[in-house]
Amino acid sequence: MAKTQVGDSLPEVRFAIFGLGRIGTIHLNNLRNNSRARILYCVEESEEATNFVKKKWRLEETGTSFIKPSQKDKVFQDERVDAVLVCTPTFAHEELVMKSLESGKAVFCEKPLALNYEGIKQCINAAEKYQRPLMCAFNRRFDSGLRSLKERVDSGEIGKLQMVKTCSRDHPKPPVEYLKISGGIFHDCAVHDIDYICWILGEFPVSVSSFAQNNFEDIKAIGDFDTVSIMMKFPSGALAVVDLCRHAVYGYDQRVEVFGSNGMLTNGDERPNELKAHTAKGTTSVPIFGAFSARYRESYQNEMEHFINVVQGIEECGVAGSSILAVSKIASALEESARQGKTVTLDWNTNVPNGF
Numbered sequence: 001m002a003k004t005q006v007g008d009s010l011p012e013v014r015f016a017i018f019g020l021g022r023i024g025t026i027h028l029n030n031l032r033n034n035s036r037a038r039i040l041y042c043v044e045e046s047e048e049a050t051n052f053v054k055k056k057w058r059l060e061e062t063g064t065s066f067i068k069p070s071q072k073d074k075v076f077q078d079e080r081v082d083a084v085l086v087c088t089p090t091f092a093h094e095e096l097v098m099k100s101l102e103s104g105k106a107v108f109c110e111k112p113l114a115l116n117y118e119g120i121k122q123c124i125n126a127a128e129k130y131q132r133p134l135m136c137a138f139n140r141r142f143d144s145g146l147r148s149l150k151e152r153v154d155s156g157e158i159g160k161l162q163m164v165k166t167c168s169r170d171h172p173k174p175p176v177e178y179l180k181i182s183g184g185i186f187h188d189c190a191v192h193d194i195d196y197i198c199w200i201l202g203e204f205p206v207s208v209s210s211f212a213q214n215n216f217e218d219i220k221a222i223g224d225f226d227t228v229s230i231m232m233k234f235p236s237g238a239l240a241v242v243d244l245c246r247h248a249v250y251g252y253d254q255r256v257e258v259f260g261s262n263g264m265l266t267n268g269d270e271r272p273n274e275l276k277a278h279t280a281k282g283t284t285s286v287p288i289f290g291a292f293s294a295r296y297r298e299s300y301q302n303e304m305e306h307f308i309n310v311v312q313g314i315e316e317c318g319v320a321g322s323s324i325l326a327v328s329k330i331a332s333a334l335e336e337s338a339r340q341g342k343t344v345t346l347d348w349n350t351n352v353p354n355g356f
């Protein structure tokens with residue numbers, strides 16, 4: 001991907017951000033540190049979240065307006081706004097994406113783009129109709145370790161691919177208020193693994209199967225799962241296995257292994273630093289990262305750089321609409337498999353994805 005040079009003379013990209021929660025503040029911080037971005041609006045219902053942001057970043061001093069969701073039309077009517085970041089809970093995505101595109105804004109939206117396939121399709125069709133960029137935040141594609149892994153897979157270094165194994169265990173366990181409106185573990189969590197496995201392999205599965213379990217009473221009570229195993233078979237013959245969990249006591253555990261006829265590539269187990277203690281009891285390292293915000297910090301910076309490049313016309317969007325739709329279809333098939341206890345076959349003939 002092209003990197004822009006300091007001193008690029010293209011006009012700055014002027015943003016509105018909806019949602020100042022866990023992920024919204026990460027993106028806000030990255031925009032704040034980006035000389036090519038200016039934040040015109042922050043839209044948030046919660047006084048607490050708004051005050052936290054106001055105090056921490058002192059954005060009002062540089063002309064940012066803080067408004068409530070009920071005043072959101074100001075954003076859509078303001079011709080100065082080039083791009084909208086949608087970082088609200090998932091149920092609010094579709095409406096905000098549609099309104100932003102209809103009013104001519106580029107959109108960066110957190111995953112998933114909408115609560116269901118039809119909603120995602122509407123958003124992608126609108127991006128096409130209004131000819132505006134729409135990027136779904138599959139941030140793992142922008143992680144330097146995973147990018148390098150993909151480049152080496154693509155170079156043929158490990159030969160014909162036979163197996164991909166990923167492990168995604170969350171930490172800390174998300175609050176049940178979040179889980180209730182998350183869309184469920186398949187659409188909220190598994191989508192990241194599904195996306196980057198398909199992206200690495202360059203294909204979509206033809207057959208999927210999943211088991212799911214709830215070990216936490218609060219997660220069981222909302223009809224969701226906290227621990228999931230996934231298997232996928234791809235047209236090339238490659239297989240994939242995903243191990244997902246909402247809570248690992250030892251930290252935010254993210255690992256991947258890609259095995260092929262000429263060897264294996266692995267990535268993961270990253271730690272804040274490489275300090276090791278060697279004593280009579282053995283050798284210990286510092287714990288792995290404690291949350292997504294720290295583990296994927298660099299990927300969030302990279303994806304925002306990329307989105308700004310897309311809005312400025314320097315790069316093509318690196319996350320294709322067809323792959324966003326394909327990921328949603330796969331996640332639904334996996335949920336169906338877990339809930340109904342069967343293997344689900346995926347038919348791509350009527351809707352062939354035409355890119356990643």
Ligand SMILES: NC(=O)c1ccc[n+]([C@@H]2O[C@H](COP(=O)([O-])OP(=O)(O)OC[C@H]3O[C@@H](n4cnc5c(N)ncnc54)[C@H](O)[C@@H]3O)[C@@H](O)[C@H]2O)c1
Pocket residue numbers: 018019020021022023024043044045046049069087088089090092110111112137139178188292
């Ligand atoms: N890519 C990633 O790594 C990643 C990580 C976490 C969350 N997410 C996604 O980001 C989205 C938000 O998750 P979160 O963890 O930041 O949630 P959060 O609950 O921490 O924050 C959401 C914020 O949006 C505000 N909000 C609610 N409705 C709004 C509206 N209509 N307009 C403006 N603000 C509104 C809430 O008050 C809250 O402050 C979800 O869709 C989630 O799937 C992605």
